[in-house]
Amino acid sequence: MGNQFGSIIKKLRAAKSLLQRQVASQLEMDTPMLSKIERGERRAKKEQLVLFATILEADPEYLLTLWLADQITEIVQHEALALKAMQVAEDEVKYQLTKKMNS
Amino acid sequence: MGNQFGSIIKKLRAAKSLLQRQVASQLEMDTPMLSKIERGERRAKKEQLVLFATILEADPEYLLTLWLADQITEIVQHEALALKAMQVAEDEVKYQLTKKMNS
DNA sequence: TTATATTTGTCAGAAATTGGCAAGTCAATA
DNA sequence: TATTGACTTGCCAATTTCTGACAAATATAA
Secondary structure, X not given: OOOHHHHHHHHHHHHOOOOHHHHHHXXXXXXXXXHHHHOOOOOOOHHHXXXXXXXXXXXXXXXXXXXHHXXXXXXXXXXXXXXXXXXXXXXXXXXXXXXXXXX | OOOHHHHHHHHHHHHOOOOHHHHHHHXXXXXXXXXXXXXXXXXXXXXXHXXXXXXXXXXXHHHHHHHHHXXXXXXXXXXXXXXXXXXXXXXXXXXXXXXXXOO
């Protein structure tokens, strides 16, 4: 249950003393939807991240990082090989980056 | 295009001089499906990994690692924040592991 | 060519995801 | 204790994505 993105946006919202109703309306969603996003039951759409950042005065890159990290965690959680898989993926991404550099 | 899992099982199959037809039949899939898995166009089902390992005489944990890594790579590829997101996810997984230890 | 191996394209059915609403819980307070 | 407001839960239909299967195209080799 729960994820990092949801926990953070909930915390940021509380820090600004905003109600779900107020944030949700700006995002054009209802409060049940926002509630679910905050509790990690649903995932925000990528296009909504910038708006979240604006409303909550957060760094959009920070939110995107958490949003991506949650998806990774979801894949490997409960896996004994989680850390190994992440290491392999990291190596692959780095390799792709060097390939991109030389082109 | 292409992923690590697919490339490896294709290489292993070639090393054993097996045809797609021979491997596919044991997995109860047709050769177009296996072809797509080898080229990363489709993903093997998790339940098939052990059978892949048996047929190709590979370490099942190795194949599972690649299979998981591919999914991570898919999420973060094309993302400038890929490495940062993976780091955050890794921290989270490690944290969950310590939490699990003390329970 | 002919045969065999692999890849590509397509598609209907299955499965997962989505957005939205109704109803529920919970806490504060009148 | 009744009411109000904030949030959560449960459910569902519509949409989207995924899956397996097949036919056809392409490649490889004899």
